[in-house]
Amino acid sequence: xxxxxxxxxxxxxxxxxxxxxxxxxxxxxxxxxxxxxxxxxxxxxxxxxxxxxxxxxxxxxxxxxxxxxxxxxxxxxxxxxxxxxxxxxxxxxxxxxxxxxxxxxxxxxxxxxxxxxxxxxxxxxxxxxxxxxxxxxxxxxxxxxxxxxxxxxxxxxxxxxxxxxxxxxxxxxxxxxxxxxxxxxxxxxxxxxxxxxxxxxxxxxxxxxxxxxxxxxxxxxxxxxxxxxxxxxxxxxxxxxxxxxxxxxxxxxxxxxxxxxxxxxxxxxxxxxxxxxxxxxxxxxxxxxxxxxxxxxxxxxxxx
Amino acid sequence: xxxxxxxxxxxxxxxxxxxxxxxxxxxxxxxxxxxxxxxxxxxxxxxxxxxxxxxxxxxxxxxxxxxxxxxxxxxxxxxxxxxxxxxxxxxxxxxxxxxxxxxxxxxxxxxxxxxxxxxxxxxxxxxxxxxxxxxxxxxxxxxxxxxxxxxxxxxxxxxxxxxxxxxxxxxxxxxxxxxxxxxxxxxxxxxxxxxxxxxxxxxxxxxxxxxxxxxxxxxxxxxxxxxxxxxxxxxxxx
Ligand SMILES: Nc1ncnc2c1ncn2[C@@H]1O[C@H](COP(=O)(O)OP(=O)(O)O)[C@@H](O)[C@H]1O
Ligand SMILES: [Mg+2]
Numbered sequence: 444x445x446x447x448x449x450x451x452x453x454x455x456x457x458x459x460x461x462x463x464x465x466x467x468x469x470x471x472x473x474x475x476x477x478x479x480x481x482x483x484x485x486x487x488x489x490x491x492x493x494x495x496x497x498x499x500x501x502x503x504x505x506x507x508x509x510x511x512x513x514x515x516x517x518x519x520x521x522x523x524x525x526x527x528x529x530x531x532x533x534x535x536x537x538x539x540x541x542x543x544x545x546x547x548x549x550x551x552x553x554x555x556x557x558x559x560x561x562x563x564x565x566x567x568x569x570x571x572x573x574x575x576x577x578x579x580x581x582x583x584x585x586x587x588x589x590x591x592x593x594x595x596x597x598x599x600x601x602x603x604x605x606x607x608x609x610x611x612x613x614x615x616x617x618x619x620x621x622x623x624x625x626x627x628x629x630x631x632x633x634x635x636x637x638x639x640x641x642x643x644x645x646x647x648x649x650x651x652x653x654x655x656x657x658x659x660x661x662x663x664x665x666x667x668x669x670x671x672x673x674x675x676x677x678x679x680x681x682x683x684x685x686x687x688x689x690x691x692x693x694x695x696x697x698x699x700x701x702x703x704x705x706x707x708x709x710x711x712x713x714x715x716x717x718x719x720x721x722x723x724x725x726x727x728x729x730x731x732x733x734x735x736x737x738x739x740x741x742x743x744x745x746x747x
Numbered sequence: 748x749x750x751x752x753x754x755x756x757x758x759x760x761x762x763x764x765x766x767x768x769x770x771x772x773x774x775x776x777x778x779x780x781x782x783x784x785x786x787x788x789x790x791x792x793x794x795x796x797x798x799x800x801x802x803x804x805x806x807x808x809x810x811x812x813x814x815x816x817x818x819x820x821x822x823x824x825x826x827x828x829x830x831x832x833x834x835x836x837x838x839x840x841x842x843x844x845x846x847x848x849x850x851x852x853x854x855x856x857x858x859x860x861x862x863x864x865x866x867x868x869x870x871x872x873x874x875x876x877x878x879x880x881x882x883x884x885x886x887x888x889x890x891x892x893x894x895x896x897x898x899x900x901x902x903x904x905x906x907x908x909x910x911x912x913x914x915x916x917x918x919x920x921x922x923x924x925x926x927x928x929x930x931x932x933x934x935x936x937x938x939x940x941x942x943x944x945x946x947x948x949x950x951x952x953x954x955x956x957x958x959x960x961x962x963x964x965x966x967x968x969x970x971x972x973x974x975x976x977x978x979x980x981x982x983x984x985x
Pocket of ligand 2: 796839
């Protein structure tokens, strides 16, 4: 008798015949599809946030609008008083290491390109400017800072662009939180589907499992067979989901690039991000395998 | 384990299914290593139930029991698996796996304990030759006759060279010629040191072989030595 005839070993548990296989594979591929798209969103928002954060780090400009008064000297004195109040306030903010109001000389230099030489600053209502240096690791809430600054001095305001960016950052952080919740839920739901189909399958093959036990099989032996099968379904389902997700991700990022203004186009995926996305079938494989393995171990514990 | 230790010990063992009445009560038994017993009793007397406690598929509902010196009340699941590997079982209805061929069915006890596949092939081929089923290695049980299925079931029970062999009416579905051949195999294994318990209905078997009987009647176990057979049969007929 040629040995090759019986060399291919059949699995003791006929899990391939389980009618739930197709269902699970569809569930897993839909899960990975949603997961991949959401994850690519999170990853690109991360790049964007990194760029934005970098651009608001380091320094900050505060403007003191000139006070309006017919008496010019009085007005200038009041403006300076506002500036002093703002400086005092800023110096006591955590994360700010240096507060430097620009001198008249410096202001003149700033304005010169626009107004030319020989301008008498005293006769013009120009805003005063305070240069603020931030600690490198400072975590400053710009919106909060702007509000408090306005309370301190009605003339003081934080540079608009940074304020706007920091609002955008908070919004993006919120989106990220929602997206992470979606990732978490998708994982939980998929594990749940695997949990219940595994339990069903254990009931279906109860007789075979009982015989395996009587022959001396440990729970791990049964759990491994389920683990292997689910790993296969997890990987295949993952590949299928990814296959459909990648064109969608490309399509969305091509839309983002078309938006003018450069804000969204900073939301690109790095090479590392793509590796993360392409390793999703491995992730779904491990989740499926571990869920099935521990479901079997826990369920069998309740059988003799 | 010494010469005189018991392979199986039961004290005040009872078994019931769900909330039903006790099927067996106050079973006291010490099964000596190397012994050979018939297990008798009317249909429904509890032979299968007693055997299933012995092969650790069923826990006693009360009393204490040890197998190979291990009290199973204190055994965890892995302990039980280790004990089961030392026991061979022939089920009344064979319980072969329908989707596996004869070879894979017989290989089962070796594979569940992780034996090297080359050794598995060697042992299974040898044994299937010996039970004259080598021509049917590739066949699934549904294509085999009752007798052939039975031989596969027996091959599966002995492939792991068990210390305890439990057979539930193994000669029930075969003609006398094959029954005699099976008995010869069991006797042979017993001579090699295997402890054997065979549940049977067959008077012929009981009379042909002078082994003691574990007899189940009215939920209780009676141990009957060969000399008393005829007396008991008279009582049962009355
Ligand atoms: N799984 C079970 N659930 C409920 N009752 C059972 C079960 N197995 C056996 N019984 C009952 O236990 C009694 C003994 O059965 P069994 O041990 O199969 O006897 P035997 O093998 O001597 O014919 C019978 O009355 C049977 O109906
Ligand atoms: Mg029976």
